[in-house]
Amino acid sequence: MTKSQPPHQTSADATDSAHHHPAGTEPQTIARRYEEALRRCVEEDSEAGLMAAYSLAREALPEDIQLTEIMDIHFSASQALLVDHGHSQQCRDQIESFVVEFLSVYDMALKGYKTTVPRLLQEVADRQKAEAELRQASAQLAAQRDTLDKLVADRTRDLLKKTEVLDKTLDHLRQANREQAEFTYAISHDLKSPSNTITMLSDELEISLGEHLDTDAAELLALIRMTSVRMGRLVDDVLAYSRCLDHQAPLGRVDLNGVLHDILEDLRFDIIRSGATITMADVPSIMGDPMQVKLLFQNLISNAIKYCSPGRPPRVLITAKIQPTRVRVTVSDNGIGIAPQHFERIFTLFQRLHTYDTYPGSGIGLALCKRIAANLGGELSLTSRQGVGSSFSIALKRFVD
Template sequence: MVVLNREKLKNVCYLLCNHQAEILDVLMDDYGLVDKNNLPISFRSIIAMGSMGKAADLWKEIVDKGFASNYELYVQKENEVPQALQFSAGTLGNKIWIIAAPHNDTMEKMLSELMHINNEQQNLIRSAKKEISRIKKTKPSEFDAYDEISRVNNELINVQRKLVKQNEEILYLNRKLSETNKAIEHFAYTVSHDLKEPLRMVKSFMGLLKKKYEYQLDEKAQQYIYFAIDGAERMERLITDLLEYSRVGRLNVPKEKTDVNEVLDNVLKLNRSLINELGAGIHYPKLPVIECQRVAIQQLFHNLIGNSLKYRKPDVVPEITITCEAQKKYWEFSIKDNGRGIALENHKLIFDLFRRVHEESEESGSGMGLAICKKIVNEHGGDIWVESEIGAGSTFYFTLEK
């Protein structure tokens, strides 16, 4: 059975009424015109005073012809400005359906959906008639065709009503989720700002303490100051990364045509000082133009290339090679290095939050870089994984949906 597709239909009202112009059920009501707890109510109760005459004409045409369309009526909620909607209506058994939408194109979509539903119902009813007719020839006393057809039709209408209401509940939950995400975003920003401020004070005053009393403090005191400043800096990086992780996928940034070559140029400029210091070689061919969230993809390449530079072998010049292959439904990128490598048992763990597999190393980090990469890739409909061995370098692969 075909049901109304709520993803395609926005800002609509779909009512079931009796022939006495009373609203019996509300299948869709994006305007909140009808109080479902007080049904049945008069159809006239949702119509603005200036449209009462047209509403009477609409109802007369329904009763006389069984169908009416393209009536512009003003609807009004209590203490709100009236709003113009396009109305169409028709008979459905002993009921009358009424739909309203702000534009003709939305109305046409609804009518098209309703025609599909009606056709499907009629097909099922015809099938039921044939089956009943066949059985009736062998056992005529056991079946009443009219009752059976009515039962099937009522079941179809009830299923349709339930599905529409479930869709309304899903849309409501989606709206609540969106509101919650905005609240979380605001909370994350506020918390990160409030936490960073005292950390900056710790760093600042510890720096002043070291500068002013450096030659009056013994080695132990100097070490304490170093630990305090280092701890504050690591905490600040962790807060920044947590905020970045919370933002991925919740800012609704539209995708745009992006030249990956330009993205890599920007990433290399950001890392130019370290690349020149190490004499690192970074190689890549002409890369494609793709549909993506530009800033997020730049963050992705920045994190992966930064890791290749950070976890290099001692006394070995880093060599990084970037490639891309076009598959049928996605782009597959790879970033290969000649670094320390990653043990097999850690290939999946490294993408978890706060996971660091080079704990013995002196490099700073929050353990969130690859978790952020995974979230960015997942938001682009792709996957990310690594192939690596200790001492043999690593190759990170990720896919992005076309």
């Protein structure tokens, strides 16, 4: 402090002489506040002055005020105070305490700043790197999403085209089924009339010839009549099957108990002739078409009576396993049974396992049952042991009030 200046030169003037900060900038404010705080510390001798030094030091650092500027500010302010207080020792001690406090805080803040700034810069760099990687990942995801969207769109178009083709094919199949049903019905109906005519002419011929009809001729007429009756039954079965090919009757409540009792009444002659025993459990009402339901169970029960073992009276058991929404009805018998290799074959049109003389039939009954089961939303299943018996089972929708 040996350098002399005019008595009342301000610290702002000293700062401007060392560094060229524009007028009104923060260094000038710091210089003015430094001079005021130093004067209050010297003249009042209070802790408030030292606290002001602490605050000023922390404020000076972020404003990029250099240490040389601080020393210039201090020199100007201290010289003015020494002149005013006659260079007293007390004044010098107070000035020294103030500047030591200021420089200590400034040094600690500067060290913290120097260690903090690199860490912050590294954090910023890491953040920027993470953001760049995130942007790159987002771009890759966007590209993958666009690719996936394109694949989905292409797949959707393919599926729509295939669906359109399938719809057209289904329409063609439905049309073919309708035409087949109409054709079958027309042919069967046309065949029914000649069959009836043959039977009628056979009867007329037998009546006309009367006692002149010899044994051979009578046997021939009986064969003709039997063949005509067989043909009539075949035509009736074909007609029944053709009606079910495209039958889409609305399903309603069907009293299955009533239907089964009606069937047993219709089959009374066959039951009495064969000595059959029919045991029937109580079954609930179902959803179905009465005509198709009757055809289904009439064929199953009739077959159970017909395909009996020689010398063993038929025993037919009708059971029902009731479920919440469906009922599984099973028709079981003690007949001749079916070998496993024939399970699929018996559901095919006109497929017979026995000669007509042994077990008469058209070979349509079980095919008709399978078709009706499909119409009713069920599937006809079979379990059988050859020589022991067979069980035909179908799950039907229950009628719920």
